[in-house]
Amino acid sequence: MIWLAWRQFRTQAAVVFGATAVLAALLAATGPRLVHLYHAHGRAFLDELGGTESSLYLIGTFAVLFTPALVGTFWGAPLVTRELDAGTHRLAWTLTTRTRWLVTRLGVVGLAAMAATGLLSLAVTWWSDPIDAAIAENSGGPGPGVFLLPRMHFLIFDTRGVVAIGYAAFAFVLGVTIGVIVRRTIPAMAVLLVLFTVTQATMALGVRSHLLPPEHVTTRISSANLTLIDITGNLTVTIDKPGAWIVSQHTVNAAGQVVSPPSWVEKCPLQTRQGSHACFDRLTALGYRQLISYHPAGRFWTFQWEETAIYLALALLLGGFCTWWLRRLS
Amino acid sequence: MSGAVLRAQGLGKRYRGRWALSDCTLEVPEGRVVGLVGPNGAGKTTLLSLAAGLLTPTSGTIEVCGGRPGADRAQLAKVGFVAQDTPTYARLTVAEHLTLGARLIPSWDMRLARERVRRLGLPPDQRAGNLSGGQRAQLALTLAVAKRPRLLILDEPVAALDPLARREFLQELSDATAGREISVVHSSHLVSDVERVCDHVIVLVGSRVRVAGDVRGLLAAHHLVRAPHLDPAALPPGVHAVSADRTDRQTTLLVRADAPIDGHGWAVAPVGLEDLVLAYMSRSTPALEGHR
Known part of the structure; x- marks a missing residue:
């Protein structure tokens, strides 16, 4: 056969x-x-x-x-x-x-x-x-x-x-x-x-x-890692994990709860370009962080x-x- | 008469809600060349496909050579099957078809297969797709015969062939089975095909056996009777009318008689197989008991 x-x-x-x-x-x-x-x-x-x-x-x-x-x-x-x-x-x-x-x-x-x-x-x-x-x-x-x-x-x-x-x-x-x-x-x-x-x-x-449980990392939001603010106000940041696969990311407040970022964040990138870091500093001081779930490249x-x-x-x-x-x- | 090589009991097959064969009960005697005759739609192809194991019954049972059709390799080896339109692999050569048989069938007779191919003039290197219809049918028959089966089933193998190829095929079939311990079932809607090769006939109409029996026995028991006025209902005991044909001047009956029927003042003539089969096919009455 x-x-x-x-x-x-x-x-x-x-x-x-x-x-x-x-x-x-x-x-x-x-x-x-x-x-x-x-x-x-x-x-x-x-x-x-x-x-x-x-x-x-x-x-x-x-x-x-x-x-x-x-x-x-x-x-x-x-x-x-x-x-x-x-x-x-x-x-x-x-x-x-x-x-x-x-x-x-x-x-x-x-x-x-x-x-x-x-x-x-x-x-x-x-x-x-x-x-x-x-x-x-x-x-x-x-x-x-x-x-x-x-x-x-x-x-x-x-x-x-x-x-x-x-x-x-x-x-x-x-x-x-x-x-x-x-x-x-x-x-x-x-x-x-x-x-x-x-x-x-x-x-x-x-x-x-x-298939595998993702790893999590919490990072402060800065002009260096913020890449996108979408029309609903959600943020996208990058992390220093070469080749990692980011599954999801959320903004969390000082208590660690998932929240929408404050609306004034959208003005931060422009202010930074104009030489003022106050905007992002204020975000960090208020306790806002980005919680990222990702799979490492390995x-x-x-x-x-x-x-x-x-x-x-x-x-x-x-x-x-x-x-x-x-x-x-x- | 030895046993039955094929036995169907209340056999039925339904396709998409339509019964292609229903409540069919018949036996095919061993060692005979049996013609299965019937109009298109009688269920011949369905019956033979069930016998070859290509289909499974919806109802009833069928037993072939003492086993369930297509059950295993041993059962497959017992039955040679030439399907309608004699399918072959178009891209495989004649020789490759023989190799295929040799590799799949334990009982394969390569000498017989090669000898047949040579005698029939089938070019071994030719692809089956390039063969004529007649040659393709001969190749399909060779594949079935070289299995050395106990039962050879042919489903209208010559339906698509021209008259010459048809005659050659039937001649080959006779030669291939002559003097062998092999039973043959050969379906056709043409009585002339069956008459040429078969010694036993089964007439199937609407899944029912109308008449079955030895060809010579059937011919000996049936007569054409002519007389000016003949009432089919008033025949002597042991004489049964199968069909009647009336004109103003005389009546012609095809009758089955268990004993000689001379001496009634009728003109008695022998009947041909074709007339006999057609008479049973066109009857609307239920089946008569088969003759052996």
């Missing part, structure tokens, strides 16, 4: 592994220069990077970001529906049991999906490492050009490390499962894209920050492994459900 699973899949596998190899070669050719520049100039080397590096940075990041969705759409969803369309399931299922047929194909294609995504993600992670390190050293402020976000940021986190392997496995099995339930290729692809996007957004914006790999494990477990559960569903399909 492994033979059939591989024989049906080898062309697609060749295309994806070929594309991965091309991108990996490009990264391998340009990566050493980044390492060298970073060692020579520290975080300032970001300013020296040109169009080629910017393009590769974006291409690599987006490639890892979209590969799991593509795997689910083009390997997962059609895996069973294509057989149903062609009627070949009526040949296959009289040659071998459905369970063996499905489990083998899930295994072969699923492992290939994880391998391709893993290779791509590790290549991109290695290549981007000097850039990510330099961005982190900016202490919360955005880097120059396209090098904006630290790797703990939800837009970058998905495209580094090992987590994409979990995403690929999950997206693939989810695609197969939806295909088995919907039984039509194009609707299955559409449903997969919606469900997978919703899952990713839920994980990144809702679940991930709760937790990156803990988050990576935890989330990978969660997605792999989800993929296994879905695989079991999918096999059960296919067995009673008739």
Whole structure:
């Protein structure tokens, strides 16, 4: 059965592994220069990077970001529906049991999906490492050009490390499962894209920050760390934790209660620029502080492994459900 | 008569609220080449798909070669199935299809498969998608036969073929099963296909068996009777009208008789299988008891 699973899949596998190899070669050719520049100039080397590096940075990041969705759409969803369309399931299922047929194909294609995504993600992670390190050293402020976000940021986190392997496995099995339930290729692809996007957004914006309890720090509010006063009057400050992921922040009063900052704070930055520190000093004297919940940058790999494990477990559960569903399909 | 190779009892299958087959009870005798005939929508494909284990019954039971269809690998190996439209993997070559069989089926007979492919002139390196309809059907038959099954099930395998390919396929089917310990169920809505290869016929209409029996036995027991005036209700004992065809000048009855029916002053003529099957198919009365 492994033979059939591989024989049906080898062309697609060749295309994806070929594309991965091309991108990996490009990264391998340009990566050493980044390492060298970073060692020579520290975080300032970001300013020296040109169009080629910017393009590769974006291409690599987006490639890892979209590969799991593509795997689910083009390997997962059609895996069973294509057989149903062609009627070949009526040949296959009289040659071998459905369970063996499905489990083998899930295994072969699923492992290939994880391998391709893993290779791509590790290549991109290695290549981007000097850039990510330099961005982190900016202490919360955005880097120059396209090098904006630290790797703990939800837009970058998905495209580094090992987590994409979990995403690929999950997206693939989810695609197969939806295909088995919907039984039509194009609707299955559409449903997969919606469900997978919703899952990713839920994980990144809702679940991930709760995987570990955040750390807290209380800091005085000053002209040096205040970056934003939004229209409701809430403040945003930075903290001196390179690459940290700030989950939430609130202004607290002298008693430690969460409060809205006094409205006159909005005048402070201007007064400071005019040479008077009285405004911020008054804020501090009244006991106002900023309470910040954050995940330190060092937790990156803990988050990576935890989330990978969660997605792999989800993929296994879905695989079991999918096999059960296919067995009673008739 | 040995046992039954396929036994259905009150078998039913419902799709999305519609019964494709309901309360179907029939037996397929072992060692015979059985033609399953019936109009479109009679439930033939559903019945055979249930027998191959591709579907699971909504109600009733079905037993094939003493086991539940599709239950495990041993059961799968006992049944060769050629599905409607004879599906094959379009991107796999003929030789790769044989490899597939060899890798999946413990009882696979590679020598038989290779020999058939060579004799049929199927190019081994050709992708199945590039074969003609007739060649594809022959490949599908080869895959089913090389399993060395106890029961070979064919669901309208020739429906999409031109007359020449149809004849060649049926000839091959006869050759492949001749002198083997193999039972065959072959469905068709064309009696002529069945007549060519089958020695036993089952007529299925609306999930019910209208008539079933040995082809020669059925032909011997049925007669066309002509007389100027014949009342189907007033036939002698042991003679039953299956269908009646009246004109002003004479009545023609197709009758089933348990004994010779000469000597009533009727013109008696033998009946062909096609007329016999059509007569039972178009009857609105319930099934007669099957002949063996």
